[in-house]
Amino acid sequence: xxxxxxxxxxxxxxxxRRTIGITLIAVGLAGLIGTWGPFSxxxxxxxxTAPALPGETVDVSVSDTGxxxxxxxxxxxxxxxxxxAPGEVSFIVRNTGxxxxxxxxxxxxxxxxxxxxxxxxxRVSEAGSLGEASASCAxxxxxxxxxxxxxxxxxxxxxxxxxxxxxxxxHYTSGMFxxxxxx
Ligand SMILES: [Cu+2]
Numbered sequence: 001x002x003x004x005x006x007x008x009x010x011x012x013x014x015x016x017r018r019t020i021g022i023t024l025i026a027v028g029l030a031g032l033i034g035t036w037g038p039f040s041x042x043x044x045x046x047x048x049t050a051p052a053l054p055g056e057t058v059d060v061s062v063s064d065t066g067x068x069x070x071x072x073x074x075x076x077x078x079x080x081x082x083x084x085a086p087g088e089v090s091f092i093v094r095n096t097g098x099x100x101x102x103x104x105x106x107x108x109x110x111x112x113x114x115x116x117x118x119x120x121x122x123r124v125s126e127a128g129s130l131g132e133a134s135a136s137c138a139x140x141x142x143x144x145x146x147x148x149x150x151x152x153x154x155x156x157x158x159x160x161x162x163x164x165x166x167x168x169x170x171h172y173t174s175g176m177f178x179x180x181x182x183x
Pocket of ligand 1: 062075100101102166167168171176
């Protein structure tokens with residue numbers, strides 16, 4: 001890649017290096033996009049799974065079919081286990097229903113799970129949220145977890161009582177909440 005030109009070789013080399021540098025950056029970016037493509041692409045089907053995640057794992061099912069026995073709710077958030085130790089906690093949230101759902105971790109309200117005031121839009125305040133898993137086949141915040149797909153998030157959690165909810169309009173009042181204890 002050395003310049004063989006006779007006139008002002010230093011200037012030529014400078015231009016060449018910059019050009020090569022920009023080319024390398026472009027190639028690098030293309031490589032990154034290629035690497036991440038499979039994870040951000042349209043994989044909203046039953047085959048998508050979460051990667052290996054740090055800390056204690058909580059398996060969460062968000063659903064609108066069946067519901068918990070005796071609860072009378074068709075919509076549900078079910079977490080297993082329902083108590084974990086303080087520290088890193090990874091939530092793997094699978095939508096086993098037919099509607100789009102999401103998953104948020106909030107401090108337990110004073111009145112207990114399900115006691116949050118619901119606004120006219122059918123949603124509760126997300127103030128104080130520790131984090132959210134609402135992407136399809138991806139980590140963190142997104143446009144919602146499509147049926148059959150999985151979202152995940154890792155949080156550092158202190159001892160306390162928390163509420164796991166879905167805040168799609170009307171879903172909280174329809175039973176999409178459960179308690180998680182960290183102790
Ligand atoms: Cu929901």
